[in-house]
Amino acid sequence: MIGYLDLLLRLTIWFLLTADLSPANIFIGVAVAFLLPRSSTKRAVLKDWLHVLWEILQAIPIAYLEALEMIFRPHPQEVQTREQVKPNRTLGLIFLDIFLITFTPKTIVLKYQEDGWYKVHWVRRQRRGNGRVQERGGPETP
């Protein structure tokens, strides 16, 4: 149980970079993956990671749809909101949440505040909510 997800990630990057499945290369990859220092923070749960991976895969078509929408209908309005972080998230999962929000072109996370809020910057079509900071209650994904 020594952070096998961590090792898996490193091995994936190694094999993608080298594209070589010879025994010598596999040996080097495994050795490097074990030798690199590992962080001793809280272990992520595999289920959460799979969930996030699924969300990333879902986010890609959403991002393209938003991009096309931005191209065909201009979004001249800029709005800032605050959104609450979902409870019980490890640091890695918070990073992935920020990644997901920033990846979609209409929204950018400005700041992650330690007390569990994101500051999110939006572009909108309508001319309402003129630049003021809005509070948002429930956790929601854009």
Place this chain on the structure above:
Amino acid sequence: MTEDWYVVAIVALLPLTAGMLVTQVNPYHALVIRGILGAVAALVYALFGAADVALTEALVGTMLSITLYAIAVRSSLMMRVGVLAPETISTSGEAEIVAVSEIDRSHPTAPVLSALRQSLGKYHMRLELVTYASPLALQAALTTKDVHTIWLTSKETLKSEPAESPASDSAPVYQLQTRVRRLYEILQGQLPPTAELVYVNPTDSSGLKKPPEMGMSDDSTETSS
């Protein structure tokens, strides 16, 4: 021949960005343009098949040199001003510059500080305030070239004329002593009337100020209170 067109177009970007780089005046803008030049240069090198040179340009030329230059520019384009620490003199007020100036615009030191920042900003320089415990330490810091300028109130500098009190409006309340000729030239005439700028030659200590030992013995009654 057609496949050469894009090569020419890309290579033409290199002198273009280089020209942009050498015409920059602000050093920070020049750093950003240097990054752009590095990216374009890596593209050109990769285009000519020099993969190793391109990689070196991206790693060293762009990343390392920009980071090092950013730190170098940041720490060298700066005027260090020595001020007295709040514990020693809490009555004179100038010692709280560091804490006060950011919040309280009506504080007597605020116009001097903003004038300093403004005139230094024209040369892309920053102001850093360093606190010292006593006037003696301040003078020592100036002579050992630890700071470029020291900031004193008239109480410590105009000891010879005790009649002149800082209460009168027209007389300068603060005195800035600088040991750098160029800083004196830059700041001359830029400060509000409450501050006076003096150039101190660091090589001859018998300039404007009294020897620090005497000054310290005179000051001891006031500073320790």
Place this chain on the structure above:
Amino acid sequence: MMNAILITMILALLLPIYEAWQDDNIWQKMLAFASIATKTSILILVVAVLRDDWTIGVVGVLILSVGNAALMLLAHVLRRLNEL
């Protein structure tokens, strides 16, 4: 066809270069720099595929990940600068 795409991409690269030259705000210049860093590495990848020279492709991938690191470091230094 590939040549046409490449030429159009170079034209697109000219836009942020012009922006970096004409705008005096440091953050606008940083945006232009970010744009140029990505665009040049994509151009390297396109050239690699066009010539079928895979050493160039590896360099493109490495630059793609490294150029951005420099940008982030510079952004943080500039942020600290504005705080003072």
Place this chain on the structure above:
Amino acid sequence: MIDALSYGLMGLGVVFWFWGTWPLLGHRSVLYKLHSLSVSDTLGSMAVIVGLLLKIPKEWPLLVLALISLAIWNTVLGYVLAYCSTEGGGND
């Protein structure tokens, strides 16, 4: 068929590039330009790389790595730039 799809994706990427880079020349805020840059530099470049991937499928590992690093780094860079440009008060 595959060839047409690949050229189509690359064309889409180039169109995204132009659309997203054009607002850079305007006088909008840094954040607004960042939104359009995330369209052009992340999504447009990803489209271009997928187009290249369809053209040369035998080099898929490297291009997939390019795709992943492009998405992650550009998004993180967008966040860092947004954070730094608003925190330091340099957003004028």
